[in-house]
Amino acid sequence: MPTTHCLYLRRRSEMICKVKKAISRYNMPLEGKTVAVGVSGGADSMALLHVLLELKDELQMKIIACHVNHGIRGETADRDEKFVVEACKKLGVDVRVLKADVPAKARELHLGVEECGRRIRYDFFNSVADGVVIATAHTLSDRCETLLLNIARGTSVKGLCSIPAVRGNVVRPLIDCTRTDIEKYCEQNKIDFVTDETNFEDIYSRNRIRLNVIPELKALNPSVEKSFSRLISNAEEENDFISEISREITEKSVLDDGYDARLIEEQHIALRKRVIFEIINRETGFVPEAIHIDSVNSILKGGKTEIIGDTVVEVKNGIMRINPTEEKTGEWEYNFDSFSAETPCGNFKAEIINKNNLPPKQFVHNKVLDCDSIIGSLTIRNRRPGDKMKIAGSSCTKTLKKLFNEKHLQNRDSIPILADELGICWVQGLGCSDRCKIKPETKKILIIGEDKQND
Structure with missing residues (x-):
């Protein structure tokens, strides 16, 4: 016993x-x-x-x-x-x-x-x-x-x-x-x-x-x-080391109105991603996934992206901001039936030509539309809440907000949109809608031209 x-x-x-x-x-x-x-x-x-x-x-x-x-x-x-x-x-x-x-x-x-x-x-x-x-x-x-x-x-x-x-x-x-x-x-x-x-x-x-x-x-x-x-222990030691350095860089990158995107971009990719992780987590409380970190990393030179839910990250003039306050330019809209309009973001003109007169290499040009697909009166305007569009060649309809995020487009309230009575026909920077794309049966083509933005 x-x-x-x-x-x-x-x-x-x-x-x-x-x-x-x-x-x-x-x-x-x-x-x-x-x-x-x-x-x-x-x-x-x-x-x-x-x-x-x-x-x-x-x-x-x-x-x-x-x-x-x-x-x-x-x-x-x-x-x-x-x-x-x-x-x-x-x-x-x-x-x-x-x-x-x-x-x-x-x-x-x-x-x-x-x-x-x-x-x-x-x-x-x-x-x-x-x-x-x-x-x-x-x-x-x-x-x-x-x-x-x-x-x-x-x-x-x-x-x-x-x-x-x-x-x-x-x-x-x-x-x-x-x-x-x-x-x-x-x-x-x-x-x-x-x-x-x-x-x-x-x-x-x-x-x-x-x-x-x-x-x-x-x-x-x-x-x-x-x-x-042993593997976990080794990973913890290396992770602690990287985390300590990334926190120091994160603190150095803090500005009065955001974070120093240029300083972040200068870092080794491993540190850069960790700093982006720290900033997103600090500002939103969310734990970002690799896809979110890569998305922010891709716009460090400038751009805008949506990462988690409605969280928007914008880099402008070397400053990274989380959920920045957008400067509103107000709604504007101009009749475009005469194929000419002066807008706050530039002068726009259009002309109709026969499809046979268009060089083959311009069939995919993002300022070329099927004229016969345009229904009713044309207007050129900026975006409205809830605007949606199916881009030519795309399989689904998306909101302009999501499309702008995917393309990292800035100054969104100033982007011109051509619309008819059925909806959006063309958006600058995105191209024409699937409904208005050039088709085999297309006979007349509308070509959109623009001058530089007004001073």
């Missing part, structure tokens, strides 16, 4: 020791804090709760267990809630429970169910006490799965860092423990837990990696989780 008891103590201390090393290594701010422990009832979260209870007196922590019933899994979710409440009662732990209809809230907020559930959980955890530290049960195994998911989707060095051990007031004490470590700890310490039946369904991306990919990788390298841990 003494030998068995010593072995029990040694195995328990191995787990506790690994967690204490992680707390120290990642500077987790737990000492003297009220800690909201996310407890789902699964093996990972129950192990986390028991480990933190072991360390409670040493670190002078107040432990509050927090459980969220997401209203998704019906009776199974109710079972998990009951289990957590009863387990905490036996352990003498204060427990808080939130019942939420996550699917309904997700529809209301126009969010994905997973993202909505995450927001609800963290809002709840933060509400249980002032200055609370949130402890979640993410493990090294979770970290490896997230790493593979990020790689499969295409990621940067930032994505190779996977799940951070610490983010703000959120800590993950089990981040260096594998799922095998957790299962052994629960077995040796007779810790009961519930099992989410969906963990064994490979219809979810993470489950596919857990059930199918990880076992194959372990067949190649039984220590693959330790190898991934």
